[in-house]
Amino acid sequence: MAEAIRVLLVDDEPLFLESMSKVLKVRGYAVGTAAGGVEALEDLRFNRYDVVVLDLRMPGLDGIATLERIRKQDVLLPVILLSGHADMSKAVEAMQHGAVDYLLKPAPVDKLCERIRSSLEHRDILQEMGPGGGPDR
């Protein structure tokens, strides 16, 4: 069996993290969790993840700021925003910072999984381009 895809779930609501991890684990993902942007960046420094699923509104480092810093650490790591706030300007800002997509809660699980899969395909192509390629910003 292929190695499980590793997802880092970042959200400031512990119940959401716990319950959502369960859902994703049932779907066969290996899930790590972080309660905020700072914790997420720390985790990413030491552990390998295939994709990050990131809340937007969090105390401290919010979703956009976390996304920006993740980009500095790893240009290719796919980041999917999963927010409870349908805010178009934030959504556009996230996309400009290279988010794969901006999904809205309640979490559309099928769509999220499809996005995880397609973002890995996208990452592979970006990797293919090598340093000269890289994502558009």
Next chain:
Amino acid sequence: MARWLSSLFAGSRRRQGTAYAALLKRYDAYLQLLRANNDFLDLLSDMEAMGASSGLCGWDRMRNTVTRLNVQVFAMVRMLGTLSGGRYDGLLPVLSGLGQAMQEQLDRRPVQRPPGPLVLAVEAGEALGEDAAGGKAAHLMALRGLEGARIPPGLVVTTDAFRAFLKHSDLEGTVRALWDTLDPEELAHILDTCRTLRERILASTLPPAVMEALAEAAGPLAARVPAGTRFAVRSSASGEDSSFSFAGQYDTVLSVAPADVPSAVIRVFAGFFNPGAVMLRLKRGFGALELGMGALVMAMVDGRVSGVAYSRDPSSQGAETVRVEAVPGLGRTLVEGAVSPESHVLDRRDLQAPLPETSECASGSSLLSLSDLARAARLALAAADVLGTPSDVEWTLDGEGTLWLIQARPMALRPTCDGVSEPVSGHRILLEGGVTASGGAASGPIASVRGPEDALDLPRGFVAVAAESTPDLALLLPRACALVTERGGVTSHLAAVAREYGVPAVFGLEGALRSLRVGEVVTVDARARRIYEGRVAPLLEAEGPSTALPPASGPVQDALRVLLPLVVPLNLLNPASAEFAPSGCRSLHDVVRFIHEKALAEMVRLPEFISAGTEEAGLQVRERLPFDLRLIPLGSGVDARADGTSVSLGQVTSAPARALLAGLADPALWREGPRPVDASGFLSVVSGAMAGDSGLGQPGWALVSDRYLHMSLRMGYHFTTAEAFVGPRRGDNRIRLVFKGGAADEVRRQRRARFVAGVLDGLGFQVRRKGDFVSATFSHGTQERMLRELQRLGRLLACAGQLDMVMAHESQVAWYVDGFLQGDYARILKAEQPAGP
């Protein structure tokens, strides 16, 4: 996949990295654009559905859909920018203008109503709206003073009390956090989460303020009822019984002693998280606490006969009839679908005698006198009159002959197609009978279900067959295409929810479990109450829109009236017109249409980014093909185990490339057999036809991924480009062919072009021809169909390459077209001449 490619291209990419990266970057942008386009189309149909159902959805759903639509279009604009080198930046202001207009609407979210009373007597003061009292209580309050029936004395515990309760128990945050993890497709998770939430609620107590309000209202209530009266505590949720039928999905606690009312209220509150109700709210897109739960505490009446009356018969809505159903005692067994009731249909104009009809009366004797029957019927008509829409009422008749109104709600209607009652000929009827609980027709495999948990293991689109019509089966409805039960009538809660979901349903069909085989595909014609063997297409095609609920009004509807025109209409129709420009885009749909058109055009230009180096970096196809071909993989398209410089056809994983090459290499098409791999070029194969060609042995090349192919071939003097995208989604799929030139005189070249155009036309392509130039497209077929057409296209290219020297007469064109379409390739290969002059 990517890593091996990196090593594969390590050498050449160091030299040609930029050119190769430019190709990949564009292809990747195209893939992302298609993805966003698909999401857009899905969301667009959601939006259209909201419009079609007069906006029967939650504010959250509408807001999320509109935001996601804008996100997808923004992603598409960016990707078109990458594809075109920023040529269409004019789209950004257009999109931002549209987005701003939409955001303004979304920001007008109605502020929450200021909290009102926590507890109120049903007959006291001013009637509360549905928001505060919940649907059931609000309707009863609206029907106070209705002639011919009394409403039992009672209290309304408002939705504000429910909110206060959640806050007091520290559950509001929990509810919101867990709600955010719910997906209607994740049934097991929904069941799990609902259990957790209900347990937490049941373990809590009512806040002091609510307890005080209850105590205060209890005094006057006690004065109005006989000593020892027991109470029914029923759910009264906002949204329940009005725009949406949550029939039977919430809880009722019967025979409650006054001291136990608070705990019964908590049980009713907990029912807000019954899985069937949660599923309905999720499906309709309501936020966690966008709707609320109230409770109706009502003195119980000692019912001799109880039942439901419909102001319009749900099983034949076209008719001017009222339906009354009755059971002995309390009405609960009736609406829970456990028994088949006695039922009567009356002409609504005189309400005199029941019409002769197929009564499911068990005993054969009526529970009701004709005048009581008429009273129940009149009650339904009067309620419909006040509520302004076809309604059903639950009633109870006590031993003294007093008629009590227990509850009233608007009916969910479903259009019926009258006049199709003859059985469809040529199809075997497996079972016939029962009652129409929800109209329509659907086809699928039979599944036998005992409870809602069975839905966990069932695929979508099955025909659920169950013994009883219990309300908890509502959880199956989003997955079932039709529902058949052995017991239960049209007045059961399950019937109301089936109509709400628009799922055709036949109830009370005796012997269904025994005689329908699990797994067998059947067609349920619910209106005619027939079950056919197999699929009966005429019935399925006759289906109209699924539900016809009363038109809704409210903030969601007001916002939709502004939002829909900014999203849905497609004004940009003709790519050739001057209007077809960013400035002509008046809706998101226009922007997407424009982007899609331009993206396709940009993809046609993809080869411009192939430089000599990139081309050399391609993998030679080691196959008996009539020409040299190099593949340039775009992240996929070639088996990872291929060596560094060449691939066999078996190692090509690009589905469109494999199909086209299989057609091109078909040995039946090559007069002298395809040339061996090591021969020098195309000329050796078609020596006869191509004599005189020289210097044309340059290799063809193809950009490939698993789903994509962009091939350029120079066969002889003619130049062919074939581009194809073939994936699981039909909307993505297309084949585009450009065919030009040839080594022959002008007339013969045109004849060959006419041959190519004629064949493509015969294959169902959209074809354009001008002189010896042919361009053709084939779009939106299934994956299988697309691949089949690509293989035929390969054969056509092989034949065309061998034809132009023999096109001596005009009459030959049609002759060869015919030959090809009939699969008579020998006619072309042998260069047979048509009979005649």
